[in-house]
Amino acid sequence: MRTITLTGEIDLAQEPQLLELLLTAQGADAVEVDMAGVTYIDSTALRCLIKLKNRMIANGRRGVVRIKNPSGNVARIFRLCNLDKLFMIEEGLRAPLRG
16 A cells, blocks of 8 residues: 655645645555645645546546545545545544545
């Protein structure tokens, strides 16, 4: 499993760097994205994560993307967008949310 750690605010301004970073893991079967240090995300971050999952699957990989340690607000964004059905969300020490 490949681990990628993200921090700060992730919005349109960070898209090129975020996409480049995430796509370095497109050859992996599973990717863990640690978001403990992320304070804000917008649709840009969600789109980049979806692109990663799609590229993984297109490369014949399993396409498992696990979102670890999101803050309550970040986890809520995933749920509001129904992306907790696409990604495994693990909030801190609580049991993983899986759709």
